[in-house]
Amino acid sequence: MYINATLLNLFAVCPRECWLHSNGINMEHTSDLVYDGKLIHETSYPQRAERYEEILISAQYEDDTLIGQIDFFDKRNKIVHEIKRSDKVEEAHIRQVKFYLWLLELNGISGVSGLLEYPKLRKTEEVSLNDSDREKLVESVLEIKETIMSDICPPVINAKICKSCSYFDFCYSSEP
Numbered sequence: 001m002y003i004n005a006t007l008l009n010l011f012a013v014c015p016r017e018c019w020l021h022s023n024g025i026n027m028e029h030t031s032d033l034v035y036d037g038k039l040i041h042e043t044s045y046p047q048r049a050e051r052y053e054e055i056l057i058s059a060q061y062e063d064d065t066l067i068g069q070i071d072f073f074d075k076r077n078k079i080v081h082e083i084k085r086s087d088k089v090e091e092a093h094i095r096q097v098k099f100y101l102w103l104l105e106l107n108g109i110s111g112v113s114g115l116l117e118y119p120k121l122r123k124t125e126e127v128s129l130n131d132s133d134r135e136k137l138v139e140s141v142l143e144i145k146e147t148i149m150s151d152i153c154p155p156v157i158n159a160k161i162c163k164s165c166s167y168f169d170f171c172y173s174s175e176p
């Protein structure tokens with residue numbers, strides 16, 4: 001089974017969303033947020049490509065393959081850079097970078113730190129990985145695996161976030 005940072009974040013927000021996404025039911029391509037995110041990624045630091053590398057990294061964890069696509073990896077200073085369009089620092093962004101740091105560690109590359117960059121906020125946030133983070137990542141991988149292997153789609157969560165979720169109509173259209 002393949003597990004990536006997208007599944008990790010979806011699962012943290014809503015196991016149902018994670019299940020729908022992993023079962024090929026996708027609606028995100030219609031989202032302006034996704035388009036904006038791509039645009040900000042491409043236009044904020046055009047000179048980056050010359051200095052840093054975008055890398056696709058994978059690691060085996062038990063029977064599963066963990067995959068991450070790192071925006072920019074500064075090999076010399078051992079820093080993972082991740083750019084976000086958001087106008088606020090979110091736990092999901094930090095989790096994503098921790099996942100990348102963990103993947104690098106599983107590949108024998110240690111001592112790497114992360115830097116989240118928010119062009120809209122003109123702000124950066126440093127990210128590091130500790131033992132508790134590693135334990136949480138292992139737990140999450142196991143829980144995600146169990147969820148997406150199930151034939152049963154998890155229930156709706158009836159949360160505030162549902163209103164801005166691309167699956168909102170799908171999840172609630174049959175409700176009165």
Ligand code: SF4
Pocket residue numbers: 013014016017020155156157158159161162163165166167168171
């Ligand atoms: S609408 Fe709500 S319940 Fe449905 S997938 Fe999105 S967050 Fe989960």
